[in-house]
Amino acid sequence: MKCAEDPIYFIKKYLYIQHPIRGRLPFELYPFQEECVDAFLNYKFNIVLKSRQLGLSTTTSAYCLWMALFRRDANILVMATKLEVGKFMIQKIRTAFKMLPAWMLNLLELTDPEAESVKYIRFNNGSRITAIPTSGDAGRGEAVTLLIVDEAAHIDNLEELWLGLYPTLSTGGRAIVFSTPAGKNFFYQMWMGAETGEWEEGKVGQHCKGVGKNGFHGIKLPWFVHPERDEKWFEDQAKPMDARGIAQELLCVGPYSRIETSDGFKYASDITVGDQVLTHTGRFQKVINVGCRPVEQNETIYEVSVPCNREENLYITGNHPLYGKKFSCS
Numbered sequence: 038m039k040c041a042e043d044p045i046y047f048i049k050k051y052l053y054i055q056h057p058i059r060g061r062l063p064f065e066l067y068p069f070q071e072e073c074v075d076a077f078l079n080y081k082f083n084i085v086l087k088s089r090q091l092g093l094s095t096t097t098s099a100y101c102l103w104m105a106l107f108r109r110d111a112n113i114l115v116m117a118t119k120l121e122v123g124k125f126m127i128q129k130i131r132t133a134f135k136m137l138p139a140w141m142l143n144l145l146e147l148t149d150p151e152a153e154s155v156k157y158i159r160f161n162n163g164s165r166i167t168a169i170p171t172s173g174d175a176g177r178g179e180a181v182t183l184l185i186v187d188e189a190a191h192i193d194n195l196e197e198l199w200l201g202l203y204p205t206l207s208t209g210g211r212a213i214v215f216s217t218p219a220g221k222n223f224f225y226q227m228w229m230g231a232e233t234g235e236w237e238e239g240k241v242g243q244h245c246k247g248v249g250k251n252g253f254h255g256i257k258l259p260w261f262v263h264p265e266r267d268e269k270w271f272e273d274q275a276k277p278m279d280a281r282g283i284a285q286e287l288l289c290v291g292p293y294s295r296i297e298t299s300d301g302f303k304y305a306s307d308i309t310v311g312d313q314v315l316t317h318t319g320r321f322q323k324v325i326n327v328g329c330r331p332v333e334q335n336e337t338i339y340e341v342s343v344p345c346n347r348e349e350n351l352y353i354t355g356n357h358p359l360y361g362k363k364f365s366c367s
Contacts, residue, residue, distance in 0.1 A: 040103075040107065044099075044104075045075070047103050048064050048066055048100075048103065049063075049066055051141065052064040052099055052133050055132050061136065064133075067092075067262075067263065072256075073085065073093065074096065074100055076254055077097075077211075080253075081212070081252065082252050082254065083212070083213050083214070083253065083254050084215070084227055084228055084253040084255055085255075086216070086218060087257075087258040088217065089260075091258055092263075093258070094129075094187055095129060097187075097213060101166050101185065102133055104182070105130075105164040106147065107145075108164060108182070109162045110162070112165060112183075113167070114179070114202075115127065116168075116169050116184070118187070120168060120169075123168030123187070124168050126185075131150075145162070147161065171198060180208050181205040181210040182211070186216075187215065190217065190220075190222055191217075199227075214227065214253075220306075221306055227251065228255065230251030230253060231245060232249050244257075272337065296308055297314065298312050298314050298321070299315075300313075309327065310327060311323060
């Protein structure tokens with residue numbers, strides 16, 4: 038009963054994962070992963086802007102298994118950039134299921150899947166988890182309990198797919214959409230629609246307050262939310278990347294960084310020549326050029342924040358000038 042009520046308890050207490058090097062390991066959720074699972078429970082639609090290699094696919098796979106075991110007739114669809122990626126998530130779920138304790142499966146009367154293949158797993162409580170392709174008719178005509186879209190920003194026809202899949206969620210279904218950023222595409226529009234303009238700090242990650250105008254709850258997970266990542270890891274990952282790659286794959290900034298203009302806050306990707314942006318003098322000045330340069334291999338990226346605003350961090354090179362002023366946090 039406790040497992041049925043609390044997916045975090047179920048995952049941390051009874052779920053194992055198969056590590057490619059270290060073998061079978063208990064799934065010890067990191068704090069930012071727990072925050073994500075809480076959001077999955079509390080919000081119907083979630084969108085996560087994330088750095089790479091945070092284990093969110095594995096976390097989401099565990100959440101899918103919990104829902105399938107403890108909710109009858111759950112129809113869970115998994116979509117990724119390629120069908121093979123979706124199949125890999127099914128394999129993770131199958132492996133975790135087979136390592137559950139026998140007493141639990143006996144109580145649930147789920148000792149074996151009712152049916153399974155590389156693309157789906159179905160249980161005799163009526164629940165099933167299916168990897169679906171990114172074709173135009175994927176998932177249409179089904180009543181979907183939970184839709185997972187992995188690396189959504191890298192799916193070319195995401196807008197068409199979402200328009201086709203959204204009606205399948207109308208009977209109470211939920212959605213989890215997550216990705217590293219990839220420019221101004223439909224995922225970018227979904228993220229913009231999720232932003233409420235107000236942020237709140239979780240224990241580790243950053244969350245939008247409530248939901249945005251499109252009904253999505255936004256979660257931002259830069260690289261440093263992972264407790265095993267340090268500056269050396271970041272520098273090693275950043276060495277082969279240019280500035281755009283670092284922003285996209287690691288920082289979750291770049292196009293999504295907010296800049297104050299005379300028309301209110303805008304994202305960096307929306308700034309154009311002629312916009313009036315706030316400068317260190319306290320006055321708005323006209324933008325005369327927009328550009329970027331690659332980060333050199335011997336350069337360090339610094340994270341900068343101010344005491345009164347830990348949500349809007351900057352990531353800059355060491356030769357970037359900064360101007361400070363006193364803040365009152367009262």
